[in-house]
Amino acid sequence: MRLLQELKPVHIIDPSELLRPEPKFATKDINAFRDYTINDEDPIQERVRKTYLEMHTNQTVDFxxxxxxxWFKYDTFKATMKDALIKLNDLVDESDPDVDIPNIVHAFQTAERIRKDYPNDDWFHLTGLIHDAGKVMAFYDEPQWCVVGDTFLVGAEWAPSIVYRENSFNDNPDGKNPKxxxxxxxxxxxxxLDNLLISWGHDEYLYNMLKHNKTKLPEHALKMIRFHSFYPWHTGEDYGHFMTEHDQTEIKKWVLAFNQYDLYTKSTEVPDIEALWPYYESLIDKYIPGELNW
Incomplete structure (x- = not known):
């Protein structure tokens, strides 16, 4: 593994962020990010679009x-949380244009910014660190379109705020099913929320895996993990007709509190990861100890 200290500073950004239609993202300073104008002659922009097209074509209720x-058999592999996070350094995320940056950098950026703002909430620091750990599915024969990216509801009409909603679902068979x-x-x-079937990805997997392994993280931390990619709900303001008052107030409050760190900590600053590991290992030992069933 290349030394993180040797990496040149680059911008790290989820490409779907600037493709989302919500005004909240459209006002973001474009100079801070690469240009994600849809352009079929740009290989990176095309890769992002095709990832979402495959996702929206293939993610059906049956799928x-x-x-x-x-995945809910939890018999694919065994590993500590630290080992799973380190493995993600080898993941080239097809929804991320900055492919030379280890995924673990974003994990530490998120965790450290939360730690700065919430110094006494160590459970929140750890939540920031591990929130993308479910992406390890990509190492076990899963296509990335069912691992990364924004999630959405299956089993009902597709929400208008979904990325590429206009035509990316044209070949999804559920669109022709009156059920x-x-x-x-x-x-x-x-x-x-708990009774909705969300498209498959790293959020739902990690949430359930942590519960299976009897994590000591609080329930609101688990909700942050479970719904942080469910943008059509928590940012697009869709699916309100399925929500309870508790979903729309308490759960959304926690998810949005987390998401500002997930989105806006992606920057040129690379944390000193080796120096930070002892602190975060202590949190792993406290909340998710030992070898886990994945």
Missing amino acids: VKAKRDK YNTKYGMYEPHCG
Whole structure:
């Protein structure tokens, strides 16, 4: 593994951020990021678009249920949380244009900014560090379109604020299924977040894996992890007809509190990761100790 201290400073940004239609992201200073204008002659921009196209074509109700059945057996591999995070250094994220930067840099950037603002909430520091650890699925024969990127609801009509919503779902068979293509689809009004089937990705996997391994992280930390990529809900203001009051107030409050660190800590500053490991290892030992079943 290359030494992190030797990396040249670069901008680290989730490409879907600038492709999201919400005004909140459109006002972000464009000079801080690369240009993500849709351009089929730009290989990076095309890669991002194609990742979402494959995601929106293939993520159906049946597909998500099959992935849950597969991964909720927790028999794929065993590893400590630290080892899983280190493994992500070898992941080239197809939704990230800055492919030379180890994923672990973003993890420490997020954790350290949270630590600065919430010095007494060590559970929050650890949540920032591990929030993307579910991406290890990409090392076990999973295509990245069902590992990374924004998530969305399956089993009901697709929300208008989903990235590339206009035509990226054209070949998804659920769009032709009357059980799934209406406003409520297979759900009841105000059934609540916990009763919704979200597209498969690293969020849902890590949330359930942590619960299976009996983490001592508080429940609101787990909700931050579970829904941090569910942008059509927490930022696009879609799916309100499925939410309870608790979802729209308490859960969304925690998810948005986390997401400002997930999005806006991506910068040129590379933390001294080797110096920080002892502190975060102590948090792993406190909240998610030992070898875990993944």
